[in-house]
Amino acid sequence: MLDFPKWKTWSMWATVVLCLLLALPNALAPSTLALIPDGLPKSQLPLGLDLRGGSHLMLEATALDVEKAKLESLEDTVRGELRSTEGGAIAITDLSLNRGRLTFTVTDLARLDQAISLLNKATAPLGVGNAREVEINRGSVPGQVIVTPTAAGIAAAIDGAMAQAVEVIRKRIDELGTREPTIVRQGKTRIVVQVPGLQDPEALKALLGKTAKLEFKLVDTAADPEEVAQGRAPPGSQILTSQEGGQVVVKRRAIITGDQLVDSQVTTDQNGAPAVSFRFDSTGGRRFAQATTENVGKPFAIILDGMVISAPNINEPILGGSGQISGNYTVQTANELAILLRSGKLPVELKVVEERTVGPDLGADSIKAGIIASIVAVLAVAGLMIMTYGRFGVYSVIALAINVLMILGIMSAAGFTLTLPGIAGMVLTIGAAVDANVLINERIREEQRKGRGVIASVETGFKEASRTIWDANSLNIIVAIIMFLFGSGPIKGFAVVLSIGIATSVFTAVTIVRWMVARWLTNARPATLSI
Amino acid sequence: MPLKLVPDNTNIGFVKLRFIAFALTLALTIGAGALLALRGLNLGVDFVGGLTMQVEFAQPPALDTLRGRVDRVGVGDSALQEFGNDRTILIRLPLPEGEEGAVQRVVGKVRTALEQNYKGVEFARVESVSGKVSDELITDGLWAVGLSMLFVALFTWFRFEWYFGVSTVVALVHDVVVTMGFFALTQLEFDLNIVAAVLTIIGYSLNDKVVIDDRIRENLRKYRQMDIKQIIDLSVNETLPRTVMTSVTLLAALIALLFLGPEVIFGFTAAMVLGIVVGTYSSIFVSSSLLITLGVKQRAAGTEDARAKGAERIG
Numbered sequence: 001m002l003d004f005p006k007w008k009t010w011s012m013w014a015t016v017v018l019c020l021l022l023a024l025p026n027a028l029a030p031s032t033l034a035l036i037p038d039g040l041p042k043s044q045l046p047l048g049l050d051l052r053g054g055s056h057l058m059l060e061a062t063a064l065d066v067e068k069a070k071l072e073s074l075e076d077t078v079r080g081e082l083r084s085t086e087g088g089a090i091a092i093t094d095l096s097l098n099r100g101r102l103t104f105t106v107t108d109l110a111r112l113d114q115a116i117s118l119l120n121k122a123t124a125p126l127g128v129g130n131a132r133e134v135e136i137n138r139g140s141v142p143g144q145v146i147v148t149p150t151a152a153g154i155a156a157a158i159d160g161a162m163a164q165a166v167e168v169i170r171k172r173i174d175e176l177g178t179r180e181p182t183i184v185r186q187g188k189t190r191i192v193v194q195v196p197g198l199q200d201p202e203a204l205k206a207l208l209g210k211t212a213k214l215e216f217k218l219v220d221t222a223a224d225p226e227e228v229a230q231g232r233a234p235p236g237s238q239i240l241t242s243q244e245g246g247q248v249v250v251k252r253r254a255i256i257t258g259d260q261l262v263d264s265q266v267t268t269d270q271n272g273a274p275a276v277s278f279r280f281d282s283t284g285g286r287r288f289a290q291a292t293t294e295n296v297g298k299p300f301a302i303i304l305d306g307m308v309i310s311a312p313n314i315n316e317p318i319l320g321g322s323g324q325i326s327g328n329y330t331v332q333t334a335n336e337l338a339i340l341l342r343s344g345k346l347p348v349e350l351k352v353v354e355e356r357t358v359g360p361d362l363g364a365d366s367i368k369a370g371i372i373a374s375i376v377a378v379l380a381v382a383g384l385m386i387m388t389y390g391r392f393g394v395y396s397v398i399a400l401a402i403n404v405l406m407i408l409g410i411m412s413a414a415g416f417t418l419t420l421p422g423i424a425g426m427v428l429t430i431g432a433a434v435d436a437n438v439l440i441n442e443r444i445r446e447e448q449r450k451g452r453g454v455i456a457s458v459e460t461g462f463k464e465a466s467r468t469i470w471d472a473n474s475l476n477i478i479v480a481i482i483m484f485l486f487g488s489g490p491i492k493g494f495a496v497v498l499s500i501g502i503a504t505s506v507f508t509a510v511t512i513v514r515w516m517v518a519r520w521l522t523n524a525r526p527a528t529l530s531i
Numbered sequence: 532m533p534l535k536l537v538p539d540n541t542n543i544g545f546v547k548l549r550f551i552a553f554a555l556t557l558a559l560t561i562g563a564g565a566l567l568a569l570r571g572l573n574l575g576v577d578f579v580g581g582l583t584m585q586v587e588f589a590q591p592p593a594l595d596t597l598r599g600r601v602d603r604v605g606v607g608d609s610a611l612q613e614f615g616n617d618r619t620i621l622i623r624l625p626l627p628e629g630e631e632g633a634v635q636r637v638v639g640k641v642r643t644a645l646e647q648n649y650k651g652v653e654f655a656r657v658e659s660v661s662g663k664v665s666d667e668l669i670t671d672g673l674w675a676v677g678l679s680m681l682f683v684a685l686f687t688w689f690r691f692e693w694y695f696g697v698s699t700v701v702a703l704v705h706d707v708v709v710t711m712g713f714f715a716l717t718q719l720e721f722d723l724n725i726v727a728a729v730l731t732i733i734g735y736s737l738n739d740k741v742v743i744d745d746r747i748r749e750n751l752r753k754y755r756q757m758d759i760k761q762i763i764d765l766s767v768n769e770t771l772p773r774t775v776m777t778s779v780t781l782l783a784a785l786i787a788l789l790f791l792g793p794e795v796i797f798g799f800t801a802a803m804v805l806g807i808v809v810g811t812y813s814s815i816f817v818s819s820s821l822l823i824t825l826g827v828k829q830r831a832a833g834t835e836d837a838r839a840k841g842a843e844r845i846g
Contacts, residue, residue, distance in 0.1 A: 050795070058664065060663075201657070202639060202642065205635065205639075209632070209635070351632035351635070351661075352632060352635045352659075353632070353660075353661040353663065353664045354659065354660050354661065354664045355635065355638065355657060355658065355659045355660075356656075356657070356658045357654070357656065357657040357658075358655070358656050359653060359654060359655045359656065361587075361653070361655065362585070362655040362656055362795075365793065366793035366795055369791060369792050369793035369794075370792060370793055370796075372791050373787050373788045373790075373791040373792035373793075374787075374788075376787040376791055377783070377784035377785075377787040377788055378784075380780075380783035380784055380787055381780050381783060381784050384534075384776075384779065384780050384783060385780070387534040388534045388535070388536070388776065420793070420795060420796055421724060421727055421796075421799070424727075424788075424796060424799055424800075424803075427784055427785070427788060428731055428734075428735075428803075430784065431735070431777070431780070431781045431784065432738075434777065434780050434781070435738060435773075435777045438773050438776045438777045438780070439742065439773055439777075442770075442772050442773040442776065443773075445539075445772070446769065449539060449540070464749070467745065468741065468742050468745045468746075471690060471741045471745060472737070472738040472741045472742060474686070475683060475686055475687075475734070475737050475738070475741060476734045476737070476738065478679075478682050478683070478686060479679045479682075479683070479730060479733060479734045479737070480734075482675055482678050482679045482682065482730075483675055483679070483727070483730050485675075486671050486674045486675035486678065487671060487672075487675050487723075487726070487727070487730075488667075488668055488671050488723065489723055490723050490724050490727060491672075491675065491723055491726060491727045491730070494727045494731075495727075498731075498734075
């Protein structure tokens with residue numbers, strides 16, 4: 001064991017130096033860090049939200065909602081395609097969305113085939129092969145068509161909706177001006193949002209929890225009030241609740257939707273109260289102008305997320321492509337609505353299913369307490385080791401210090417985050433490293449007692465202990481990997497540190513200590529060991 | 532003169548004590564199990580859903596008034612608890628009825644109610660978990676613990692012999708049950724962090740047992756004529772300095788964390804401290820002696836040779 005080939009020495013120290021370089025940026029001030037040229041390690045280990053404060057939110061979309069949204073967009077496709085086709089619009093009746101499918105009846109049976117082939121063209125095939133997003137079948141009633149989204153179609157719709165939702169959320173959070181938010185999809189229908197150092201998570205949640213689907217629909221003034229009171233709307237119309245109380249019957253088809261908005265700002269209405277202004281793009285503006293020209297004198301409803309905000313009369317055609325929404329807003333709520341309209345609607349409703357918010361003060365307290373405790377813990381370990389094993393204890397402590405720095409280096413370079421459970425993991429890794437050295441040293445003591453010489457004791461000590469260390473740490477790695485795969489949140493953070501730490505502690509506590517011991521034995525040639 | 536926590540060449544008859552140890556272990560396990568069944572764990576929001584708020588007040592609030600105000604929000608009975616000092620209160624509310632997003636609305640309502648009634652109130656920590664997510668967290672946690680145990684058993688079986696696997700897992704089950712029993716007794720909150728602690732306890736306790744098992748295997752090969760009871764006693768005694776030294780060192784570090792560390796990891800460190808004490812006990816007194824009951828044979832050690840040599844090369 002005294003024999004340490006040159007290449008081994010070199011590669012060992014090269015590894016150590018590399019990890020130390022990776023850890024170095026953590027000790028530098030941001031100004032110094034900026035001076036480091038690109039290509040050299042300069043990433044610092046980010047602290048988890050539990051340490052620096054911030055909000056962790058998990059949002060979930062209901063798959064059922066996506067299916068519903070998918071059907072609603074199918075409805076638009078059907079109406080749009082059949083209205084503007086050669087040979088004039090194809091008239092349909094009985095359009096309904098039921099049991100996850102869309103059905104309608106073509107009045108003119110002669111044009112049924114044309115309608116089906118139009119829809120076949122309009123709905124997209126999925127990827128390669130024969131998979132389609134919907135199945136189009138004839139129903140039992142003559143002229144009836146049934147459009148059913150396929151499982152693959154629904155999966156693709158969910159996927160698309162979630163990807164779009166991530167973008168919308170990013171825009172909304174950017175509008176709040178928060179620094180470095182993390183927005184990632186998790187699983188099929190979840191999005192995790194992490195915003196560090198946020199003072200007011202309620203504002204964030206208010207922004208994320210709203211779909212912000214803006215629609216303008218004509219009010220159905222012909223509806224029979226008695227029917228409406230019983231919850232029955234005339235065909236082609238629907239009943240919505242109004243923010244001002246009561247119910248409003250509107251045409252199902254929207255004149256225009258928020259998708260065509262290009263801008264939205266806070267403004268004041270004629271009474272000086274906060275209101276929200278909006279502007280359409282050119283097509284939207286034209287369509288709005290046309291619709292308002294055709295319906296002068298009639299009321300239309302401004303609808304946000306299925307709730308009628310107001311239903312003013314169209315006094316004159318609105319030609320400028322812009323307008324204003326007023327209705328009991330404070331400056332704050334008006335601003336919120338403006339942000340929502342600017343960043344676009346969410347394709348699905350998202351609900352906060354998990355929140356973990358840590359105030360910045362608590363985070364700072366935790367760091368302080370964590371550091372003090374760690375220093376005392378390290379001193380206690382170092383003191384015990386040196387008192388017990390003398391020179392060998394000093395070697396172990398040096399190896400321990402290298403170990404901690406290596407963990408920091410690897411974590412910084414790999415882009416992991418240091419959390420509170422992570423620090424606990426680090427302390428336990430130190431335990432594993434200590435144990436490796438205790439095993440070796442105790443074995444050397446034992447061999448000495450059996451009357452072996454210095455070199456023979458040290459050699460047997462390392463050899464026999466290595467096998468045990470190997471066994472024990474393989475097992476710990478298994479446990480750490482399982483924790484990483486199955487654990488969630490804090491357990492994962494803990495497992496990451498533990499896995500890295502087990503590898504580095506075997507390396508430092510066995511290999512590096514052995515190198516130090518070998519050098520000392522070769523140079524000093526001690527006659528006895530004090531261990 | 533170097534410090535020695537355990538004197539040289541101890542010769543304690545651990546095997547002789549095994550029936551007392553088994554009885555004690557059984558009693559501890561049953562006792563802890565009964566506590567778990569009767570008193571139950573104080574499961575955190577991670578596992579039952581609902582919300583926890585750590586609120587810092589400018590003045591120590593009157594708990595009864597505070598409870599009244601929180602209860603008036605109307606989602607069920609709140610549980611209040613001082614956390615570290617009398618100005619910091621931990622508020623727990625159960626999972627509200629209704630759909631997934633319901634718990635978030637409660638968070639908002641409680642916030643508003645407190646901000647209106649107490650000047651300078653600060654929300655140091657807010658955690659809310661919906662019913663579906665907490666169910667998933669339970670399942671994940673159970674899988675993680677269960678699979679760890681299973682793989683440990685498989686690994687020890689593969690590296691040693693089946694009876695090592697069995698004795699190790701029996702001892703580990705005892706460690707885990709006793710640790711959880713402690714949480715049932717103290718009603719400290721049992722959350723995800725504690726699951727991490729339990730997994731770590733499994734890891735450490737395992738370490739101890741593997742070290743002793745390794746030595747038993749080595750001695751079985753070395754002293755072919757020796758009685759199995761003597762071999763186990765010898766092995767446990769030989770490894771005793773290491774077992775004690777490692778545990779003491781770890782305990783020193785953990786006790787520093789327990790008393791000086793942040794309040795948030797108190798439960799975690801408490802679990803670790805207890806786990807290490809219990810794990811060390813079960814390594815010394817239970818898992819190795821259990822091998823006798825399981826009928827470890829000298830003959831088995833012979834078949835071990837080839838495999839063990841392979842192991843040495845790896846090490």
